[in-house]
Amino acid sequence: MKKFNIGILGATGMVGQNYISLLENHPWFNVTWLSASERSAGKKYCEAVSGRWHMQKEIPSQVKNLRIKKISDIADCKANCDFVFSALDSGVAKEFEEKYAKAGIPVVSNASTHRHTKDVPMIIPEINSRHLEIIPGQMKSHGWDKGFIVVKPNCSLQSYMTPLFALHEKFGVEKAIISTLQAVSGAGHPGVSSFDIIDNVVPYIGGEEEKSEKEPLKILGKIDGNEIKYFDGLEISAHCNRVPVIDGHLACVSVKFRKKPSKEEILDLWEKFRGIPQELDLPFAPKQPIIYRDEADRPQPRLDRDSDKGMAVTVGRLRECNVFDYRFVGLSHNTVRGAAGGGILNAELLVKQGYINR
Ligand code: NAP
DSSP: OOOEEEEEETTTSHHHHHHHHHTTTOSSEEEEEEEEOTTTTTSBHHHHTTTOOOOSSOOOHHHHTOBEEETTOHHHHHHHOSEEEEOOOHHHHHHHHHHHHHTTOOEEEOSSTTTTOTTSOBOOHHHHGGGGGGHHHHHHHHTOSSOOEEEOOOTTTHHHHHHHHHHHHHHOEEEEEEEEEEOGGGGOSSOSOHHHHTTOOBOOOTTHHHHHHHHHHHHTOEEETTEEEOOOSOEEEEEEEEOSOSSOEEEEEEEEESSOOOHHHHHHHHHHOOOHHHHTTOTTOOSSSEEEEOSTTOOOHHHHTTHHHHTSEEEEEEEEOSSSSEEEEEEEOTTIIIIIHHHHHHHHHHHHTTSSOO
16 A cells, blocks of 8 residues: 555654654554644754654654644645644644634644534544544535644543443443543643652542543544434443553443343453454554453553554452442553554554545
8 A cells, every 4th residue: 555645743743753653563554744833834844843752762763853743734745645643732723723724734633622513524444444434524624625623632531431331332331431541642742740749649630530421421432413412321421540651541430221231241242352453454453442350450551552552451359349340450652552653553543444645
């Protein structure tokens, strides 16, 4: 396959750097165009991230000397890219993602801006790839000929949504209480100051609890005409905490089902769970999307966040709950599965299903 040329908006930030790092040697995608804020525009990529490159790998050689463009250089992007990943600040994303889509450039976004736009699909490919069917309607209603916007959900959802969804179809998830322990990389760079987070836990992340409670309902929703109708059969109560971990969001979940499964049935469904990315054998798809660990003290961020390239969700501590039916702990890598890796998987699905063409 001839590779797709891709651009990254917000290429210098925490998520942008993850895109650059993860896309090195991607079999389908070639990074050819980068943009960021005015403070970075005009610089070579290596100059712009000098002193703030957070990845363990070196900057890939094909990207190192690329000149960063202004976010407003949309015509230049169009001339050089088949589509873009957006890792922009939400405020900027609001202004520019639509401009890129209008110019005929598909936008695969990480920003929260369009998560609740009624005709924008918010995708976890193992769960709701069918929501992509709304794209032609989105393009038609805006009069866009080739561009469109697809988003992924908040980074914390990945640690519990797939394990819950795997059980939902058969047993109906009715209520969930979810307490997240979220890594500092989730706030970008510089994020929370070291003085605030070392030797500490901050029991508040602005807007995060609302996202954790509302976004799952859109993901479980159904297309109805030109909008995605939210699922109304699930109640979630979320507590979101920032903890002194670099990468990996952990979620402690108590769940009540419409029909209570046995522990063996839950473990069996998690073990056998596969989605469209696995069926299509997409390059970034984890082979085993949900990995169950038997040990009493797993999952742990440091030990489990990199499972299957950081794309698998690791669960553990499944046990009966005194108030609801069951309790478990879920973990996923927030800047990989929860951000750039999730965006790449969305793009692979869009290519494979013919939504993105040259
Ligand atoms: P970040 O580290 O603060 O990076 C923000 C990026 O946006 C930088 O490249 C920055 O460029 C660019 N930018 C800022 N203002 C701009 C402007 N006026 N015009 C053009 N570019 C501008 O943030 P992040 O953590 O990577 O997050 C990026 C997006 O992904 C956010 O919307 C966030 O909510 C979402 N997200 C983050 C995570 C995570 O785990 N971190 C997970 C899921 C989703 P400069 O470097 O030049 O300033």
